[in-house]
Each structure stands twice: as C-alpha cells, then as structure tokens.
Amino acid sequence: VNETGTAASLERQCEEMAAILGVGGPVREEVLRAALADPTYAQHLLVCRGDDEFLGQLMANPPRAQEPADAGAIGTGALLRRAAESLARWAATGFSGVPQERYQARLESCAACPHLQAPPGRRAALYALAGAHAHDRSVCGRCGCGVAAKARRASDTCPEPHPERPGLNRWGDPIPATS
Numbered sequence: 001v002n003e004t005g006t007a008a009s010l011e012r013q014c015e016e017m018a019a020i021l022g023v024g025g026p027v028r029e030e031v032l033r034a035a036l037a038d039p040t041y042a043q044h045l046l047v048c049r050g051d052d053e054f055l056g057q058l059m060a061n062p063p064r065a066q067e068p069a070d071a072g073a074i075g076t077g078a079l080l081r082r083a084a085e086s087l088a089r090w091a092a093t094g095f096s097g098v099p100q101e102r103y104q105a106r107l108e109s110c111a112a113c114p115h116l117q118a119p120p121g122r123r124a125a126l127y128a129l130a131g132a133h134a135h136d137r138s139v140c141g142r143c144g145c146g147v148a149a150k151a152r153r154a155s156d157t158c159p160e161p162h163p164e165r166p167g168l169n170r171w172g173d174p175i176p177a178t179s
C-alpha cells in the first residue's frame with residue numbers, strides 16, 4: 001500500500017470508529033491508535049457510547065500508545081457493531097454481572113457451540129475493542145461478541161435456540177416471544 005493509500009485507509013478507519021462510537025466526524029488518529037494498542041481504553045470508549053460527556057473526556061485524553069498499531073489490518077462489520085451495541089446495553093444496566101456459577105455454565109455452553117469462532121483475521125485488532133482475545137475460538141459467530149465478556153454481562157443473552165430444548169437458547173434461558 002502506498003502512502004496515499006495508507007493515509008486514506010487510516011482516515012476511513014477513523015471514520016469507522018466514529019460510527020461505532022456514535023460520534024460525528026472521524027475520531028482523531030491518536031484515539032484510534034491508542035484504542036488498538038490498549039484494549040482497556042478501547043473498552044472504556046465502547047461502554048461510554050451515548051454519553052457525550054464521558055466519551056468526550058476519554059477521546060480528549062487518549063493514553064500514549066506503547067507501539068504503533070497495524071492500522072492497515074483494521075476493518076469493521078456488522079458483527080463488531082453488534083458487539084459494541086452489546087457493551088452499550090451492559091453499560092446501561094450499570095455494569096451488572098452474573099454469579100460465577102452461571103458465568104461458568106454460559107462459557108461451557110459456548111465452548112460446545114458450533115458458532116464459536118476465532119475473530120475474523122483482518123478484524124482481530126478491532127475485536128480487541130470488544131474484549132475478545134485475538135486467538136483461538138473466542139467470538140460468538142451469531143452476535144459478534146467476545147464470549148468471555150458477553151457471558152459475564154447480565155444484560156446479554158445467547159441468540160441461538162437450543163438444538164434439543166424447545167423454547168430455550170443455548171444458555172438455557174427462555175427465548176422471549178416475538179410480537
């Protein structure tokens with residue numbers, strides 16, 4: 001990729017990140033690089049979506065990146081957006097989590113699920129934004145969330161019907177009736 005292409009790609013990624021965070025205009029390059037280098041900062045940005053004051057503070061003060069991010073490897077898509085939405089939902093509930101026993105049961109269900117997958121290769125860096133590990137099978141292929149974080153959130157549920165238990169999802173929770 002030549003310099004012009006790299007700059008255009010970086011600009012596009014700053015715009016994509018702004019869209020994910022729900023802010024107008026592209027985020028600053030420092031914010032993008034810091035989010036990719038520091039998943040904790042990235043997660044803070046995501047959970048503050050919709051809160052202009054907190055988000056503004058975070059974006060005005062990105063931590064110094066330890067190393068340059070591989071911006072060329074970034075992409076975005078529907079799965080990542082859904083993961084971001086899930087984090088926003090969790091933030092709206094006051095960050096409540098499920099008891100440890102339930103958390104383990106959820107993780108076991110995910111581990112046995114055919115939809116569990118590795119983060120899409122070119123999107124692994126952005127998946128760090130959603131708290132997923134960039135290796136092994138750690139992302140739900142149905143909703144795009146990193147399951148280690150998703151299973152902890154009381155606001156989250158499994159989107160896939162259980163193959164043998166009608167009316168329940170793969171986590172064993174009742175599936176809400178659709179109107």
Ligand code: SF4
Pocket residue numbers: 109110111113114115116139140141142143147157158159160170171
């Ligand atoms: S959340 Fe449900 S669909 Fe997604 S990986 Fe876990 S069990 Fe499978």
